[in-house]
Amino acid sequence: MVNRSERISRRIFFASMIFTGMQLMAGPPDSVNWELKWNEEFDGEVLDPAWWTIGQEWTQNDCNYPSADSINGKPLADVSGGTLKLMGWDEPSGGKSYTGALIKTRQSGSNPALFNFHYGYLEARVKRTAVGEGFHINCYTYAYNENSLSSSSIGGHTWPSEIDFAETLSRESYRTRILNALHIDKGTGHISDEHWNDGIDWSQWHTYGFHWKESGYVDFYIDGKL
Numbered sequence: 036m037v038n039r040s041e042r043i044s045r046r047i048f049f050a051s052m053i054f055t056g057m058q059l060m061a062g063p064p065d066s067v068n069w070e071l072k073w074n075e076e077f078d079g080e081v082l083d084p085a086w087w088t089i090g091q092e093w094t095q096n097d098c099n100y101p102s103a104d105s106i107n108g109k110p111l112a113d114v115s116g117g118t119l120k121l122m123g124w125d126e127p128s129g130g131k132s133y134t135g136a137l138i139k140t141r142q143s144g145s146n147p148a149l150f151n152f153h154y155g156y157l158e159a160r161v162k163r164t165a166v167g168e169g170f171h172i173n174c175y176t177y178a179y180n181e182n183s184l185s186s187s188s189i190g191g192h193t194w195p196s197e198i199d200f201a202e203t204l205s206r207e208s209y210r211t212r213i214l215n216a217l218h219i220d221k222g223t224g225h226i227s228d229e230h231w232n233d234g235i236d237w238s239q240w241h242t243y244g245f246h247w248k249e250s251g252y253v254d255f256y257i258d259g260k261l
Contacts, residue, residue, distance in 0.1 A: 099129030158244030
């Protein structure tokens with residue numbers, strides 16, 4: 036992961052995703068003199084608690100994201116062979132019918148972020164293995180204060196509440212579609228800017244990234260291409 040400064044908390048959504056630090060990453064745009072601030076190679080046997088927490092304070096639709104790395108003996112988050120594997124299961128928990136994995140670079144409640152940034156470039160090398168109705172898969176950043184989706188003004192520019200840089204549905208009809216999106220909530224309502232990228236087979240390894248510029252604009256990259 037490459038970036039220049041600090042302010043957004045990075046979180047990874049659930050469901051049968053594999054992340055690797057062993058494959059060659061695409062790298063940031065050449066137009067900036069970059070300084071590496073943080074990277075994660077998943078070269079241990081467990082998630083590094085200095086950077087990651089498992090689970091979420093809320094549930095979504097009919098899925099629960101517990102603060103555990105397994106459910107009824109089935110793994111949710113597995114670190115092995117230089118990869119991180121996140122999984123979802125047809126197992127009830129937390130009053131919901133299904134259980135999925137969600138990891139984030141933020142502790143629970145009002146505790147500070149374990150890693151965050153304000154402007155810069157971030158990327159992850161990912162592939163998906165799940166196909167079927169109901170799986171919602173995403174890599175995204177979220178505003179530092181996750182209890183409020185209200186946008187902030189930083190340096191005269193709007194701070195996006197959410198940046199989705201590798202989102203898709205796992206149904207077969209979406210196998211070659213990846214969504215890039217910005218979501219901003221203001222007092223006047225919710226604003227979204229979305230773009231579907233076609234021809235990207237998410238069952239194969241790809242590097243997804245974005246460059247959040249000081250101008251306030253966000254450029255999205257797939258395998259190093261704008």
